[in-house]
Amino acid sequence: GWWGTEVVQRLQGAHEGPVYAVASLPGGELASGDRRGLVVVWELGEGAPVASRNVGEEAEGAGLEPPAVRALAAALPVPGTEPPARGSVICGCADGSIREVLLEESGAVEVWIQAHGAGELWGLAPHPSDPARFASCSDDRTVRVWAADQRWPVACCTLSEEARCLDWHPAGDRLAVGLSNGAVLVLWAETLEPAASARRSHEQI
Numbered sequence: 001g002w003w004g005t006e007v008v009q010r011l012q013g014a015h016e017g018p019v020y021a022v023a024s025l026p027g028g029e030l031a032s033g034d035r036r037g038l039v040v041v042w043e044l045g046e047g048a049p050v051a052s053r054n055v056g057e058e059a060e061g062a063g064l065e066p067p068a069v070r071a072l073a074a075a076l077p078v079p080g081t082e083p084p085a086r087g088s089v090i091c092g093c094a095d096g097s098i099r100e101v102l103l104e105e106s107g108a109v110e111v112w113i114q115a116h117g118a119g120e121l122w123g124l125a126p127h128p129s130d131p132a133r134f135a136s137c138s139d140d141r142t143v144r145v146w147a148a149d150q151r152w153p154v155a156c157c158t159l160s161e162e163a164r165c166l167d168w169h170p171a172g173d174r175l176a177v178g179l180s181n182g183a184v185l186v187l188w189a190e191t192l193e194p195a196a197s198a199r200r201s202h203e204q205i
Helices: 057-061
Strands: 019-025 029-034 038-043 048-054 069-074 088-093 098-102 109-113 121-126 133-138 142-147 152-158 163-168 174-179 183-188 194-199
Touching: 019 088, 029 069, 038 069, 038 088, 121 174, 133 163, 142 163, 142 174
Parallel strands: 019 069, 121 163
Antiparallel strands: 019 029, 029 038, 038 048, 069 088, 088 098, 098 109, 121 133, 133 142, 142 152, 163 174, 174 183, 183 194
């Protein structure tokens, strides 16, 4: 913390990389978020972390890097609902998502909004027979299948290269995705698991 131009307290021992966001919490606590998706709550009197949670544990479980926390704010209680005992923190993440982290022992993370992250959207394709389904791909190396009526992705996968285009099989059960390295992937639409791959060019498709 600062007083005028003097550093009066250092909070150390939790983050291993750059800290991108901090926010004051009720009760004199402070939340901080870092490049690796870790949110830490500090008790300023002792200068010690009292809780921590990674907002992208599902990414870690899939062998991917969790999204960086870019913005933090204390969540306000919703009128007519019982707020958590310790409250919660709202996180804006580098993958375009907004997530709420409960500061209870369970530390549950709820994703409010998902979107493509950095870069441009390159591919968008409606389902050949279901008007409530469409697929997209972008520079963030993700392919997403969306439920239009829910405005929410029902499937998502991360590729090794940037995706440049995609389209559905006429049966609607597979997606063909062209990559920046000249490869073409075929994914099962329901799970986005690989079905086939081929190298058609040494330039992007």
